[in-house]
Amino acid sequence: MNKVYHNAAAAIADISDNAIIMLGGFGLCGIPENCIAALVKKGVKHLTCISNNAGVDGFGIGLMLEQKQVKKMISSYVGENAEFERQLLSGELEVELIPQGTLATRCMAAGYGMPAIFTPAGIGTEVADGKEMRVFNGKEYLMELAFDADFAIVKAWKGDTDGNLVYKETARNFNPLMAMAGKITIAEVEELVPAGELDPDHIHTPGIYVHRIFKGEHYEKRIEQRTVRKKI
Amino acid sequence: MALDKNQIAQRIAKELKDGYYVNLGIGIPTLVANYIPAGIDVVLQSENGLLGMGPFPFEGEEDADLINAGKQTITTVPGSSFFDSAMSFGMIRAGKVDLTVLGAMEVNENGDIANWKIPGKMVKGMGGAMDLVASAKNIIVAMMHTNPKGESKLLPACTLPLTGTRCVKKIVTELAVLDITDKGFKLLERAPGVSVEEIISKTAGKLIVEGDVPEMEF
Numbered sequence: 188m189n190k191v192y193h194n195a196a197a198a199i200a201d202i203s204d205n206a207i208i209m210l211g212g213f214g215l216c217g218i219p220e221n222c223i224a225a226l227v228k229k230g231v232k233h234l235t236c237i238s239n240n241a242g243v244d245g246f247g248i249g250l251m252l253e254q255k256q257v258k259k260m261i262s263s264y265v266g267e268n269a270e271f272e273r274q275l276l277s278g279e280l281e282v283e284l285i286p287q288g289t290l291a292t293r294c295m296a297a298g299y300g301m302p303a304i305f306t307p308a309g310i311g312t313e314v315a316d317g318k319e320m321r322v323f324n325g326k327e328y329l330m331e332l333a334f335d336a337d338f339a340i341v342k343a344w345k346g347d348t349d350g351n352l353v354y355k356e357t358a359r360n361f362n363p364l365m366a367m368a369g370k371i372t373i374a375e376v377e378e379l380v381p382a383g384e385l386d387p388d389h390i391h392t393p394g395i396y397v398h399r400i401f402k403g404e405h406y407e408k409r410i411e412q413r414t415v416r417k418k419i
Numbered sequence: 420m421a422l423d424k425n426q427i428a429q430r431i432a433k434e435l436k437d438g439y440y441v442n443l444g445i446g447i448p449t450l451v452a453n454y455i456p457a458g459i460d461v462v463l464q465s466e467n468g469l470l471g472m473g474p475f476p477f478e479g480e481e482d483a484d485l486i487n488a489g490k491q492t493i494t495t496v497p498g499s500s501f502f503d504s505a506m507s508f509g510m511i512r513a514g515k516v517d518l519t520v521l522g523a524m525e526v527n528e529n530g531d532i533a534n535w536k537i538p539g540k541m542v543k544g545m546g547g548a549m550d551l552v553a554s555a556k557n558i559i560v561a562m563m564h565t566n567p568k569g570e571s572k573l574l575p576a577c578t579l580p581l582t583g584t585r586c587v588k589k590i591v592t593e594l595a596v597l598d599i600t601d602k603g604f605k606l607l608e609r610a611p612g613v614s615v616e617e618i619i620s621k622t623a624g625k626l627i628v629e630g631d632v633p634e635m636e637f
Binding site: 213214215216217239262263264265266272275282284285286287288289290291292294295306307308309310311312313314344354355356357358359360361362363364391408409410411412413414415416417418 | 475476491509511581
């Protein structure tokens, strides 16, 4: 069993046009920077991207939007990107906006082998249009289907050669859920160690979910909103 | 005098109780954290995966891996924990979060809220707002009483696409504190120096005014 790939280009080599891919991260926090760069370089097109946000102009998924590689975005919040808005308003880009908890839980359901979940989010709104509704204990719930993605691309802090992953702080966000949900899961990590070095008690994503892993390079980790206080 | 944004936040902070787990939305709600009363211990939840959110970091100590739901750099407080987005909304859906404070574009007299979309103008998405309003036990809306055109944001029926229905419990604006009741908006308090007449004139939905309406205290 060898899950270790040399770099992002090797790990994403078989992602082709029209693929459905999940990309971990919240805003620019915990995004798979190396794989996004490799996808831009490879130039695959007509992608359906499932990701909480769509990056910003010039970074994250914003880079893929600039190259017009994305056919459809499935996200909860997309407000930070002028190119995104331009493509959306001109009809070049299809967008499906769904509640953030629904997005997360549809990933989780895929990783747990459950076809659907029931959530009250979106009841009484346009999100409920065309969806099956059920009443449990007097409260209405929408049935939302598990995602079916060809690839999940995630970023972790540390990983080992068996694919076990550990995330750092709020860079965890959607990463462990998407890691569970891909038919093929690709993980890029800041630090790659031999199997056995990570404490089994501390592993967030067990290696069974991870098919490919590589050590990423040159993480920029751009900050979207730098907020600080002065030392008194 | 109408309240400023900080005073709205300060008034909402009076609703906090010791031991509360609280989710604060973006904008005025974020400011509530600056006015937590002395002797009251609350834990702030950030829906991107943190319980125990602390203040902004000192200059030079920003950590790109540590942000809040508004994508701002933050810190943690002792006793904090990180988790993934499914667990974060799991605790919200399961009713573990005691209080949610969020902004709104419109609220109607039934407690419906609209705050995510202006058709043809703004299509940023709902983020976590729909999950929060569908499950939170106690929702306070922090907003201005009128929109920039001077039109009331407290309506008989929302005109914008809804975020959730029959969920808002209380509204704090620059003019008033109001509860949502079965019979409409109920005026509880007015901002210092603001007349009941002004509040009536700026509230388009059904407004219940009973007896003398006290001024807010801070």
